[in-house]
Amino acid sequence: MPNPLEEKLKNRIREAGPMSVVEYMSVCLLDPVYGYYPTRDPLGADGDFITAPEISQMFGEVLGLWCVQSWIDLGRPETLHLVELGPGRGIMMSDMLRAAALDPAFKSAVQVWLIEASAALEAVQGRTLANTNVPVNWAARLEDVPAGPALIIGNEFLDCLPIQQLICSDPFAGKDGWVERRVGLDDEDRLCFIRIDVPAPTILTDRLPEGASDARKDDLLEICPAVAQIVDTLVQRFADHPGRALFIDYGPETTEFGDTLQALKRHEKVGVFSDPGNTDLTARVDFAALGEVAKAAGLDTTRAIPQREFLSKLGIEMRAVSLTKSKPDAKAVIARQLHRLMADDEMGELFKAICLSSPDLPTPLGLR
Numbered sequence: 001m002p003n004p005l006e007e008k009l010k011n012r013i014r015e016a017g018p019m020s021v022v023e024y025m026s027v028c029l030l031d032p033v034y035g036y037y038p039t040r041d042p043l044g045a046d047g048d049f050i051t052a053p054e055i056s057q058m059f060g061e062v063l064g065l066w067c068v069q070s071w072i073d074l075g076r077p078e079t080l081h082l083v084e085l086g087p088g089r090g091i092m093m094s095d096m097l098r099a100a101a102l103d104p105a106f107k108s109a110v111q112v113w114l115i116e117a118s119a120a121l122e123a124v125q126g127r128t129l130a131n132t133n134v135p136v137n138w139a140a141r142l143e144d145v146p147a148g149p150a151l152i153i154g155n156e157f158l159d160c161l162p163i164q165q166l167i168c169s170d171p172f173a174g175k176d177g178w179v180e181r182r183v184g185l186d187d188e189d190r191l192c193f194i195r196i197d198v199p200a201p202t203i204l205t206d207r208l209p210e211g212a213s214d215a216r217k218d219d220l221l222e223i224c225p226a227v228a229q230i231v232d233t234l235v236q237r238f239a240d241h242p243g244r245a246l247f248i249d250y251g252p253e254t255t256e257f258g259d260t261l262q263a264l265k266r267h268e269k270v271g272v273f274s275d276p277g278n279t280d281l282t283a284r285v286d287f288a289a290l291g292e293v294a295k296a297a298g299l300d301t302t303r304a305i306p307q308r309e310f311l312s313k314l315g316i317e318m319r320a321v322s323l324t325k326s327k328p329d330a331k332a333v334i335a336r337q338l339h340r341l342m343a344d345d346e347m348g349e350l351f352k353a354i355c356l357s358s359p360d361l362p363t364p365l366g367l368r
């Protein structure tokens with residue numbers, strides 16, 4: 001069904017001129033009436049994309065062990081806020097809690113907080129987590145989760161946060177050498193990218209990642225303004241109570257140039273303007289930029305390491321062996337799931353894990 005969002009976007013451009021890529025992405029993904037997330041459950045084999053927790057229960061299970069160890073690292077607080085950003089169908093949280101229940105003291109400390117932009121997915125999460133026997137709460141924003149020791153986890157959350165796109169027009173002109181790429185209309189009234197040939201506003205160019213200084217003429221740089229907000233919120237939380245934030249997502253360890261905004265529909269890549277509001281839009285995460293912002297704000301920040309290495313250190317191969325013993329008929333399925341999570345030509349290398357912590361905690365498990 002055609003989505004009325006396209007006409008709404010075009011009208012906005014006709015009235016106010018080309019819009020930023022941030023605005024385009026936010027409206028497409030989160031418009032409360034026609035946006036992508038609020039109007040559907042996009043995950044799984046029948047949906048548009050599939051994520052690690054949807055591929056295998058082993059993913060959430062080993063992360064559950066990571067949570068128990070992190071709780072021990074925080075000094076076994078009596079109450080622990082276990083916060084998930086963008087929980088999808090709630091499967092990862094459900095798998096984490098099941099594995100973490102091996103430590104009853106952990107389980108009795110846990111209060112779950114879910115931060116979800118989509119009411120449709122919130123309902124699914126409620127059903128998935130109905131029988132977990134721990135308090136499950138929803139908050140509109142991370143800032144709204146009550147103070148206290150916290151573990152915050154986001155899998156494939158950062159990649160759907162809206163990005164800005166900048167183009168280097170003059171590599172020798174410093175901040176003034178960057179112009180913005182916006183979304184406008186072409187001669188045939190179709191949505192298209194438009195390069196705005198005046199220096200981009202300094203609010204965009206004030207805090208470019210270090211790697212931006214290597215740009216050559218016409219290189220495209222993506223920046224995600226929401227990252228700085230998330231880091232600010234973590235700094236404020238962790239000033240009074242210890243905590244850790246673990247992010248797993250796709251992207252390079254160092255800042256790279258190039259347009260990575262992509263749209264997915266039924267597991268296929270489609271044009272980013274082909275069906276606004278009905279396709280999933282994401283962009284690669286710049287882990288170097290995230291690490292720089294976090295370190296500058298005073299958080300202890302690990303390297304971003306490949307998912308393969310992280311999950312292996314958490315013992316996922318051993319988990320596969322024991323799961324196979326208890327479900328011998330599923331041997332081939334389990335092997336295939338493990339391959340998808342771990343192989344270099346699947347998710348193993350492209351996906352990375354990074355952890356930002358309050359100062360003075362031990363190095364997090366799996367990221368040593």
Ligand code: SAH
Binds near residue numbers: 118157
């Ligand atoms: N973590 C899940 C789902 C990933 S899809 C998994 O790995 O399967 C992205 C999730 O983030 C969805 O639940 C989506 O609705 C949510 N989301 C997207 N933008 C958001 C925002 N700004 N605030 C909160 N949740 C958001």
